[in-house]
Amino acid sequence: MKRWLPHPVLSILLFITWLLLSADLSLAHIVLAAILAWAIPYVCRSFLAGLPPIKNPLAALRLLFVVTYDIVVANVVVARLILGSTKKLRPLFVEMPIALTQPMSISLLASIITMTPGTVSAELTDDNHVLIIHALDCADPSALIADIQNRYEKPLMEIFGC
Incomplete structure (x- = not known):
């Protein structure tokens, strides 16, 4: 079968x-x-063939709703930023340490970050332990990292059992 x-x-x-x-x-x-x-x-x-099995489908569904909500909210925020004074923007590259180990889960994290307006996954270090993210407007890099880790990385770890 x-x-x-x-x-x-x-x-x-x-x-x-x-x-x-x-x-x-x-x-x-x-x-x-x-x-x-x-x-x-x-x-x-x-x-x-190399896809990791989903250990927690309910967590995957919750993550889907969180990501969808974040995309909608970020679209409004980015629209306000772009339509306003661009001199107030604080673009920044942030190095975020990641605890994910499976290539697919790392790829999903990078994709979620990129799909959310205002942030882009720019690079993954050679050792796969740091994701470099570009933020359109970031006042507090540590808050951005904590937010991404709590909203996306922890659910991915729960979903794939990493």
């Missing part, structure tokens, strides 16, 4: 997503959703 359907949860999510996006429950869309739900994970199985 695992050989022909390598990621069943992903297949189910792809099937549901296709039907929601197409907003059509005709037989043609159901068949297309089934084909895509099987083919995408099957073709991408070698890329998905």
